[in-house]
Amino acid sequence: xxxxxxxxxxxxxxxxxxxxxxxxxxxxxxxxxxxxxxxxxxxxxxxxxxxxxxxxxxxxxxxxxxxxxxxxxxxxxxxxxxxxxxxxxxxxxxxxxxxxxxxxxxxxxxxxxxxxxxxxx
Numbered sequence: 001x002x003x004x005x006x007x008x009x010x011x012x013x014x015x016x017x018x019x020x021x022x023x024x025x026x027x028x029x030x031x032x033x034x035x036x037x038x039x040x041x042x043x044x045x046x047x048x049x050x051x052x053x054x055x056x057x058x059x060x061x062x063x064x065x066x067x068x069x070x071x072x073x074x075x076x077x078x079x080x081x082x083x084x085x086x087x088x089x090x091x092x093x094x095x096x097x098x099x100x101x102x103x104x105x106x107x108x109x110x111x112x113x114x115x116x117x118x119x120x121x
């Protein structure tokens with residue numbers, strides 16, 4: 001590793017058998033992004049807790065929770081699991097199977113309701 005002695009590099013040693021030095025990739029902008037995400041998730045969670053104690057229709061309440069959960073998972077996966085920084089192909093490779101699983105669950109529920117209405121004949 002070649003660097004000037006007056007330049008301080010941030011990093012750590014891995015501590016394993018190789019004990020390699022790994023430079024930290026610190027970006028001051030990341031702290032602002034993480035705090036913004038924290039506040040968005042906190043507001044969504046407070047809203048969820050607040051509507052849980054209302055007298056809304058149970059089905060409307062359930063779908064509101066589903067939408068808010070998907071909204072919150074979007075930010076968690078995007079920011080904390082770094083999906084927003086990935087290339088589009090990688091994003092599609094992760095989101096595609098998730099959407100197919102949701103589709104298959106919806107189809108199983110629809111088929112189950114259909115068989116239930118037939119009376120199991």
